[in-house]
Amino acid sequence: MSLNIVHNGLLTRKKYIQLLDPNLELDNVTRDARFFSTFNAGYLPATLRANFYMYLNNYTKLNSQISKFDLNINPMCSLCIANNIANPENESLRHFITNCVPFDNYITPIYNILVPNSSLLEKKIIFCLGFDTPNNSYNILGNTCTLLLFNYILFRRRSKFIAQPEQTRDFILSHLDMLQSNSIAT
16 A cells, blocks of 8 residues: 655645756655654644644745735845845745755755755755655654754744754754653653
């Protein structure tokens, strides 16, 4: 029996990765199911899981979408603006994955710990599609880190305080410690 979880959010994230390298083969049902199931992890707070579910299903509203309903919102990428990038593009998941240098700087410190010596493309594949190793426990850890990373970027972006990449790494590591303590206590 084949597990089929192909949905619009997954297809969209695969399309963004294939914009970076059209020759990649990205069909891995087990990887997709594992990544998608991360939002069900009971050890994570409901808010983080809900935000990640929105990301997985391509429902997260970023500045380019929000600005259509609120004229006070600048549609340009808040990460690029905060980092003084000339001519920032509209803020969207596609922009983050394909062209946003500050986004690359956020994901690199985390994935350098989890997947040393990986290329930026490999890091973006992990961010979009999840971990795919023979060790299921490591996949769960990596996907949990991705969930925390996505939420951290989302919260920092909403609060208009863009943290430095080192602060992002520290946030993720401290939350992993907190999650481990909570899972041991229960």
